[in-house]
Amino acid sequence: PPKREVGMSKASTSIPEFHTALLNSKRILALCGAGLSAASGLDTFRGKGGMWRNYRATSLATPEAFENDPGLVWLFYALRRHQALNAKPNMAHFALAELARQKGEEGFQCLSQNVDGTPPTLLSPPHTNPLGLSQRASHPPSQLKLLHSTLFNLKCFNDSCTYLDIDNFTDPLCPALTITPENIETRLAPAAKSMHNHLDPRRPKAIPEDELPHCPSCETGLLRPGVVWFGEALPSETIEGIDEWIEAGESVDLILVIGTTATVWPASSYVEIARRFGAKVAVVNMDDGELGSASDLREGDFWFQGDAAVLVPQMLE
Numbered sequence: 255p256p257k258r259e260v261g262m263s264k265a266s267t268s269i270p271e272f273h274t275a276l277l278n279s280k281r282i283l284a285l286c287g288a289g290l291s292a293a294s295g296l297d298t299f300r301g302k303g304g305m306w307r308n309y310r311a312t313s314l315a316t317p318e319a320f321e322n323d324p325g326l327v328w329l330f331y332a333l334r335r336h337q338a339l340n341a342k343p344n345m346a347h348f349a350l351a352e353l354a355r356q357k358g359e360e361g362f363q364c365l366s367q368n369v370d371g372t373p374p375t376l377l378s379p380p381h382t383n384p385l386g387l388s389q390r391a392s393h394p395p396s397q398l399k400l401l402h403s404t405l406f407n408l409k410c411f412n413d414s415c416t417y418l419d420i421d422n423f424t425d426p427l428c429p430a431l432t433i434t435p436e437n438i439e440t441r442l443a444p445a446a447k448s449m450h451n452h453l454d455p456r457r458p459k460a461i462p463e464d465e466l467p468h469c470p471s472c473e474t475g476l477l478r479p480g481v482v483w484f485g486e487a488l489p490s491e492t493i494e495g496i497d498e499w500i501e502a503g504e505s506v507d508l509i510l511v512i513g514t515t516a517t518v519w520p521a522s523s524y525v526e527i528a529r530r531f532g533a534k535v536a537v538v539n540m541d542d543g544e545l546g547s548a549s550d551l552r553e554g555d556f557w558f559q560g561d562a563a564v565l566v567p568q569m570l571e
């Protein structure tokens with residue numbers, strides 16, 4: 255069977271060989287990125303047309319950016335909430351949910367970097383509660399670790415205030431955050447494009463603060479998206495849960511690295527951690543450009559180039 259030169263590695267590209275490895279794997283991890291939801295119509299970050307291309311997101315996804323222009327940051331996240339709420343799960347999400355059910359809590363954990371709640375689950379229509387993509391098909395929540403939390407949690411920007419609003423799917427959150435082409439074209443795009451001076455306090459604010467959602471608890475603080483911004487710690491209970499699962503089993507047999515450039519830390523460190531616990535690495539990605547911590551593939555590893563929504567179901571069937 256064909257061997258693929260990936261970073262001096264001898265990774266297999268054979269699905270039948272992967273099926274054998276999957277059958278022999280008792281403990282499996284998946285590390286997922288934006289590419290998993292690309293087929294659901296959600297922009298990736300760095301890919302073609304990726305968010306990072308239009309909006310220097312690493313400078314929108316920071317407490318400093320929110321401090322400086324909360325309206326601009328809120329427009330960016332309101333747009334992504336709107337898109338995620340209107341997105342449909344794809345076949346890769348269903349396949350991962352099925353693997354989770356088959357392997358059970360001890361056998362499979364999905365580590366998602368996506369804040370739109372992917373991998374999805376399927377709730378039988380006409381279920382109207384638009385839970386995140388991941389929660390829409392009984393993907394056992396105990397087997398889903400949202401490393402960077404979710405767009406659908408809101409919290410208070412006041413450090414001293416512990417207000418937290420879980421699973422808030424209201425869209426729009428307030429009139430000023432109504433996602434319309436005009437609102438994006440007139441307020442978000444221009445400001446986000448000229449990011450070179452976005453921290454310049456003289457630059458006009460995208461939205462007056464009194465039009466933004468405020469904290470119902472302390473009443474002074476602005477509400478902010480409950481996602482993990484750059485420079486912020488990942489949710490400790492989530493990280494502890496993953497480390498306990500990894501240590502509890504002495505070994506990890508396989509890690510699926512799906513649709514990610516694996517360049518954001520500490521999320522990307524799980525590839526190396528899984529390797530240390532004996533795991534084979536199976537990478538699924540549309541292109542072999544930037545594979546970050548998953549780029550040094552070796553004998554026994556797997557590389558599948560293409561759309562996750564097509565390849566993951568084939569790999570897990």
Ligand SMILES: CC(C)NC(=O)[C@H](Cc1c[nH]c2ccccc12)NC(=O)[C@H](CCCC/N=C(/NCCC(=O)O)S[C@H]1O[C@H](COP(=O)(O)OP(=O)(O)OC[C@H]2O[C@@H](n3cnc4c(N)ncnc43)[C@H](O)[C@@H]2O)[C@@H](O)[C@H]1O)NC(=O)OCc1ccccc1
Pocket residue numbers: 286287288289290292293298299300301304311312315367368369402481482483484485486487488512513514515516517518519520521538539540541544560561562563
């Ligand atoms: C840029 C990077 C180098 N910087 C970091 O990693 C930083 C700094 C840092 C920390 N440690 C380090 C060590 C070394 C270097 C840097 C650091 N990390 C942090 O700041 C972290 C927090 C990082 C989390 C940031 N938040 C996100 N998201 C939420 C917000 C939001 O989303 O707005 S990160 C965000 O970007 C990342 C994007 O990556 P991907 O999902 O992989 O998306 P991308 O577009 O890049 O790639 C898509 C891939 O899919 C492929 N694809 C496309 N279509 C398809 C398709 N159809 N099928 C298959 N594949 C496909 C493409 O080819 C491509 O390969 C994800 O993690 C995503 O969640 N916090 C922290 O360290 O805090 C400290 C601390 C510790 C304790 C106490 C206090 C503080």
Ligand SMILES: [Zn+2]
Pocket residue numbers: 410411412415416417469470471472473474475
């Ligand atoms: Zn508050």
